[in-house]
Amino acid sequence: MLPDELEEELKRRRALEPIEKVFCPSYEREKYQHGKIPVIKNISSLGPINTKNALEYITKNTNDGLLFSKDGEKISVEDKYNEWKKDFSLLENSKEALHLVFIINEKKNAKNFEVLEKSVFDTLRENFFEYDYIYVLHKTQEKPHAHVILNKRNIYTKKKIHLNNNDFEAFFGKLRSDFADNLNFYNKDFNYKSYYNDFEI
DSSP: OOHHHHHHHHHHHHTOOOOOOOOOSTTSHHHHHTOBOOEEEEEEEEOHHHHHHHHHHHTTTSSSOOEEETTSOEEOHHHHHHHHHTTSOOOTTOOOEEEEEEEOOSOOSHHHHHHHHHHHHHHHHHHOTTEEEEEEEEOSSSSOEEEEEEEEEETTTOOBOOOOHHHHHHHHHHHHHHHHHHHHHHOTTOOBOOOSSSSOO
């Protein structure tokens, strides 16, 4: 893609209208104060080899050993890693991916796993449309959760996400906020807190 075409594509994507959602009223002050907080854990920042190891690890507890790509289609570990490694740095200490886990404090049942999958899918799309990532649902542990491996290189510019200590709070605050909103949208009985917001409780 030529530089001018790249710039136009980025402008087009950034100008896309968000999907309109009518959220469950978790923002009502009384309900909000007693809401649950969704958990997003930053497991590690990964080098090239550890990225492949992480991809293999998170598929161990799946039925088919496959990953979900950013478009929701299934893909093998080998195919995804071979696609990513073309842009990975050869430097020994280079960090090329982030391993995140999205967790909800709910019972393990088909409905809650469906809500989790849709919420993770939307949260990733809203925050990382310029990046590639995969995700996998884990159903064996106590709480429903999803593992996410995010390729830190921008699809278009090839520049990596760099977070300093001051960036982390805002970065994960917005992720949790969007995750909470999506959970409340897909299950009206949920009441998750979204504490990265514009008003005080």
